[in-house]
Amino acid sequence: MSVKDKVIAIIAEQAVLEPSDVTMESTLEDLGIDSLGLVESIFAIEESFDISVPFNANAPKESDFDISSVASIVAGIERLIAEQKT
Amino acid sequence: MKRVVITGAGTINALGHDVAETLESMREGRCGIGPIDIRDVDRLAIKIGGQVKGFEAEGIFNRQQMSLYDRFTQFTLVAAREAIAQAGLEFHGELAARSGVVLGNSGGGMTTLDDNYRTVYEEGKNRVHPFVVPKLMNNAAASHVSMEFNLKGPSFTVASACASSNHAMAQAFQMVRHGMAPVMVTGGSESMLCFGGVKAWEGLRVMSRDACRPFSANRNGMVQGEGAGVFVFEDYEHAKKRGAEVMAEVAGFAMSSDAADIVMPSKQGAARAIAGALQDAGLNASDVCYINAHGTGTAANDKTECAAVADVFGAHADHLMISSTKSMHGHLIGGTGAVELLACIMALRDGVIAPTIGYEEPDPECALDVVPNVAREARVDAALSNAFAFGGLNAVLALKKV
Numbered sequence: 001m002s003v004k005d006k007v008i009a010i011i012a013e014q015a016v017l018e019p020s021d022v023t024m025e026s027t028l029e030d031l032g033i034d035s036l037g038l039v040e041s042i043f044a045i046e047e048s049f050d051i052s053v054p055f056n057a058n059a060p061k062e063s064d065f066d067i068s069s070v071a072s073i074v075a076g077i078e079r080l081i082a083e084q085k086t
Numbered sequence: 087m088k089r090v091v092i093t094g095a096g097t098i099n100a101l102g103h104d105v106a107e108t109l110e111s112m113r114e115g116r117c118g119i120g121p122i123d124i125r126d127v128d129r130l131a132i133k134i135g136g137q138v139k140g141f142e143a144e145g146i147f148n149r150q151q152m153s154l155y156d157r158f159t160q161f162t163l164v165a166a167r168e169a170i171a172q173a174g175l176e177f178h179g180e181l182a183a184r185s186g187v188v189l190g191n192s193g194g195g196m197t198t199l200d201d202n203y204r205t206v207y208e209e210g211k212n213r214v215h216p217f218v219v220p221k222l223m224n225n226a227a228a229s230h231v232s233m234e235f236n237l238k239g240p241s242f243t244v245a246s247a248c249a250s251s252n253h254a255m256a257q258a259f260q261m262v263r264h265g266m267a268p269v270m271v272t273g274g275s276e277s278m279l280c281f282g283g284v285k286a287w288e289g290l291r292v293m294s295r296d297a298c299r300p301f302s303a304n305r306n307g308m309v310q311g312e313g314a315g316v317f318v319f320e321d322y323e324h325a326k327k328r329g330a331e332v333m334a335e336v337a338g339f340a341m342s343s344d345a346a347d348i349v350m351p352s353k354q355g356a357a358r359a360i361a362g363a364l365q366d367a368g369l370n371a372s373d374v375c376y377i378n379a380h381g382t383g384t385a386a387n388d389k390t391e392c393a394a395v396a397d398v399f400g401a402h403a404d405h406l407m408i409s410s411t412k413s414m415h416g417h418l419i420g421g422t423g424a425v426e427l428l429a430c431i432m433a434l435r436d437g438v439i440a441p442t443i444g445y446e447e448p449d450p451e452c453a454l455d456v457v458p459n460v461a462r463e464a465r466v467d468a469a470l471s472n473a474f475a476f477g478g479l480n481a482v483l484a485l486k487k488v
Contacts, residue, residue, distance in 0.1 A: 039216040046213060
């Protein structure tokens with residue numbers, strides 16, 4: 001499974017949707033994922049990719065991790081995998 | 087001051103998954119204590135407890151709820167749903183704004199704590215699930231009850247070890263009695279039957295390896311239980327106006343502190359709480375027919391409790407009944423007073439006195455009518471429920487027939 005598919009599967013599970021309902025353009029708000037859902041998704045992402053995501057729920061905009069859309073989350077994770085797995 | 091009545095009750099414990107099943111077990115003198123089924127039980131010296139069996143949280147709670155509810159919160163919600171359904175209350179507007187929930191609990195989310203300590207210490211992982219804190223905090227149960235039932239008034243959790251539930255219910259009683267809240271949801275819960283929870287109790291060397299036999303000369307310690315008891319305390323006029331069925335009246339309470347020892351009980355501290363509850367409820371000693379004892383089955387508690395009762399009641403002590411239902415459901419620690427209040431309600435409403443089971447040999451230091459082994463029928467107009475906690479914190483509730 002590609003990074004993209006895996007991330008979509010995690011987000012879809014959190015949003016209680018089918019993966020096909022989650023597009024790259026979707027925002028977490030569109031998908032109905034609240035702040036607790038977000039930290040739970042990040043935990044699931046960290047667990048499944050064995051990476052550490054620099055996300056601070058107090059200041060999401062200042063974190064070095066863009067959560068504005070599914071596409072930005074996937075891109076961020078691909079970058080973190082490259083940085084942390086080499 | 088307002089009169090306060092109980093219009094709903096709910097429970098889950100080793101004797102049953104609801105009030106009807108629990109009271110039937112108490113009437114039949116069934117023992118809910120047996121071998122416990124938990125992880126690493128082979129490393130425990132104490133392998134028995136009053137464990138809730140056959141409880142499947144899946145199906146009762148959705149996935150998101152499951153990720154936020156420790157076992158003690160699950161028990162609490164099951165009991166609260168039963169109690170509030172029985173009361174037939176829905177909380178909207180002014181009623182919601184003024185009604186709240188005060189629950190007793192001692193250990194918080196011990197299962198969550200245990201599981202996550204394993205994750206970081208045993209498995210060496212450096213990451214835990216994000217909901218560990220909201221799951222294990224010991225106000226989690228009270229908060230989830232307030233959310234599920236839209237209770238927007240005063241809500242909090244009371245921790246006074248084995249007296250937590252009685253202190254909580256005393257607090258809720260006060261609030262309704264003084265007109266601060268028309269309805270309060272109250273009681274308590276505990277879920278300490280996990281490896282760490284049992285191991286910690288083992289350390290004190292006060293646990294029985296075979297049975298809880300309160301007041302029996304051959305008693306050899308306490309047995310842990312788990313579960314929840316939740317009640318709806320309501321202003322009598324409010325209940326009457328809406329035609330609610332009343333189970334019993336909460337007539338008074340008293341609290342005292344031994345100010346003496348962190349584990350050893352004091353006869354004086356217990357006696358002051360018992361006498362104080364009678365006075366607060368406007369009862370004469372001779373009005374009391376039944377006492378639900380703290381009756382832990384330890385050497386220290388049972389003789390001290392009997393001596394305190396003898397001091398307060400004088401000659402009447404020989405005419406009242408005192409039983410410990412911990413012999414059947416075990417010691418629910420912070421939730422124990424709540425489950426035990428059910429025995430008082432059964433005595434007042436149904437005229438059935440729950441027995442002290444496992445009673446084998448009279449102890450001259452516990453020479454009271456402890457209703458050995460078999461339930462009894464009797465008319466009871468007033469009853470007390472005792473709770474005497476580690477740390478010397480005592481709370482006694484007085485109930486009356488309505």
